[in-house]
Amino acid sequence: QVQLVESGGGVVQAGGSLRLSCAASGRALSTYNMGWFRQAPGKEREFVAVVTWSRWSSSVTYYADSVKGRFTISRDNVRATLDLQMNSLKPEDTAVYYCAAGGSNWRSGAMDYWGKGTLVTVSS
Numbered sequence: 417q418v419q420l421v422e423s424g425g426g427v428v429q430a431g432g433s434l435r436l437s438c439a440a441s442g443r444a445l446s447t448y449n450m451g452w453f454r455q456a457p458g459k460e461r462e463f464v465a466v467v468t469w470s471r472w473s474s475s476v477t478y479y480a481d482s483v484k485g486r487f488t489i490s491r492d493n494v495r496a497t498l499d500l501q502m503n504s505l506k507p508e509d510t511a512v513y514y515c516a517a518g519g520s521n522w523r524s525g526a527m528d529y530w531g532k533g534t535l536v537t538v539s540s
Contacts, residue, residue, distance in 0.1 A: 418442040418529045420515045425534030432505050432538075438498040438515030438531060445517045445529075446493040447471075452500045453525060454511035455533075464513070465489040465500060466522045483509075505538045512536075 424436040436452070451466030465479045467489050477489055488501040498515055512535050518527030 420529055420531035422515045422531045422534040425536045427537045428505055430507055430538055430540050433503045434536060436500040436513055440496040448517040449522045450491055450498045450517045451522055453514045453516055456511040467491045507538045507540045510538050
């Protein structure tokens, strides 16, 4: 059984920063693509960022256009953690943020494992 537990959410003013963390336990996830998704009130869940795994090359990071240049995703396979550093936060970043692990269909959000989410609220 795989468990993903997010932490680090909270309330922050626009322009501020937060760092989200995801702790993984259970099955080794070092060979999975791992990412962050978010769901704002009244909206569908959307992709935020992913860090890939490849047997033949280094990990690659991808970001949604809306967060590019402001958010940084990183993973530590030894500690089994996934972080999301969020800077220059905007009110439109307000959402529940989910940690997820899965295969190649990460662009569509078809991940195999999901955390329960952590709420980020950005006040204007």
